[in-house]
Amino acid sequence: MATLNKIRSKAGMLVVIIGVALLAFIVGDFLNSGHTFYAMNQSKVAVVNGTNIGVEEFQERVKVRTDELQQMYAQRGMSLPEGYASRINQEVYDQMVNEILLNEELDELGIVVSKEELADLLTGDNISPQVRQYFTNPQTGEFDRQGLLNFMQVILDPEAHGYNTPELLAQIEPQRQMWLRLEKQVKEDRAIQKFANLLNRALTPNKLDLENSFEEGKTSANIAYALQPYTSIADSTIAISDSELKAEYNRVKDFYKMPEHRVIKYITLNIVPSEADYAKAKEKVEMNQSIFATTDDVAAFVANNSDEAYDDCFVAVSSMPEKMKKFAESAAVNESSPLEFENDTYTMYRLMDTKVAPDSIKVRLLSFQPRSTQIDSVLNVLNNGGSFAELSPKFNGNDEVWLTENMAPTVGRPFINKVFSEGGNGYFKAESLGGEHIVQILSRTAPVKKAKVAAYVVAVNPSTETHTALYNQLSSYSAANNTAEKFSAAAKDAGYTVNSYDCSAEDYSLPGVNDARQAIRWAFNADKGEVSEIFTLDNSFVVAALDNIVKEGYAPLDQVKDALSIQVRNDKKAEKIIADLKAKNINTLAGYAEAMKAQVDSAKFISFSTPSIAGVGYEPVLSALAPTAENGKLVGPVKGVRGVYVFTVTDKTVSQQPFDAQTEARKIQQNYNYLINSRLMEVLRDKADIKNTMIRFF
Structure with missing residues (x-):
């Protein structure tokens, strides 16, 4: 009882204590959730009319586009240009903003593309130009409908066409993703076309417009x-x-009127070879030139000493680079050219062999997975009069492929050797880097002189010591002149040229520096007067100082x-x-x-x-x-x-031509159409509320 009375007497204090504890719990929870909310708010690339473009979603789209471009360049035997990432980021950002703005308009107007309409654009009688572009035969310029249908059968049901392992499915996944993106693009383009047509019809010239147009031009x-x-x-x-x-x-x-921008001063120091680098390269090539001219193992020598790999294949002399062509036309087998130095590169050739043979061979083929159990039976069917056209859809057939010997690195040397050594026009088996094939030669180009040429190429590049010396030189300067004012004032005495540039959040280059996104992103996250770290951009060292921060508005007088x-x-x-x-x-x-x-x-x-x-x-x-x-x-x-x-x-x-209302209407409407199609997105962006925060992350 005494205890109960004691509790009662302290009830007021207990209420206060419990209240404070509850408040602390609530406030703590609020702060934690607020922190989460803040983090969520920061993880946006942009907000378009209240719709967020999240960082993860943006990164995924960038990855897909990057993979697509890498594959496209690889098919041409090239790699994605250095510094292309910033351009891809901007391209994807523009696409995502445009999609949001267009979808808002399309939803509000009730514009849709039906399944039947989309099917007609993808596989029907009115093939979309985008689809037509992907499936046009480069040799004939004709649309390959059968190739399109074969492609779709494979990507829609890969297991039924022999792609029944994770490794094989992974091989065609990029093509499947490409088709899904293409389908989405075709649908969006059709909806935009409907939107533009609606706007075009809303802008109809009246009688006075037509008469004025006629009078102005006659x-x-x-x-x-x-x-x-x-x-x-x-x-x-x-x-x-x-x-x-x-x-x-x-x-x-x-x-x-200007967007928010930054005024930066920057110094660019080109990373170029030193005199010692030139001397070292010259010593190396002069020592090796006699070995290259006499060695019995040219492939091993080139692999260990040259900047370019040895391609052990015959190439039409007429298609060679000019200097190699001139050498191959007159040299004897095993003869080597004099060592030449041009554009900081030493080059020397050796003629390994020559022959007269077709430059290109046209084939058709069926494709199978490696170690296929079906290929022999299919080959037997074809050799006994079976129809290639009937088998083609089932076995990834291709009706027309042109091959040259220098395609060996991409399709495989055994495959090329097999095709170019075959004398007849019957069916035969050949294995490429991608699987096994049944091949039939359809035609050969006229025989031409072909040669196998080895090249010993050594480019003079800056050494590690040169990199370090240049970096330390610029680092010492920026450390000693660590404000924007000092950065500019001391440059002339130090032998540097200071450049100035007003950059917006969407810029990715600076004058003289193609891919400068790192430096620009630094400028939008720095304080006025700061000097940056040293960036390695476009084979140059770049250091910048933030001279001014200019908010969105009008350029000052x-x-x-x-x-x-x-x-x-x-x-x-x-x-x-x-x-x-x-x-x-x-x-x-x-x-x-x-x-x-x-x-x-x-x-x-x-x-x-x-x-x-x-x-x-x-x-x-x-x-x-x-x-x-x-x-x-x-x-x-x-x-x-x-x-x-x-x-x-x-x-x-x-002009004595009589007034023709239809002609004038057509002329004016063409101008209207051009303006609508060229400025539609610009107008939608101008009236939209877009907060671009991509500069925080990319």
């Missing part, structure tokens, strides 16, 4: 003119006040002052030239030309609808006045873009 004038250019008056003689500049700025400042001064000064020059000329009471074109210290020139076919005039340039004042001026009457002086003009119409042609 009269064409030839003129004789004299021009006094603005450059005839020295800039120093025209005073411009601050108030005049400010008035012009306020009039045209919408042209100078000081920044555009020079451009504005030119326009204001030209306006004042025009006033002066016109006043001086009028004061002279001249009444002939020749008199005006003499007063202008100019000559009389001519221009033809000037109409109201063509403001850019052949031989003159963009001069809308002439396009506006010449078609309506009387023949032989002096017009001017008038202010133009380049200077002040005086002209007379020497001839005028009025």
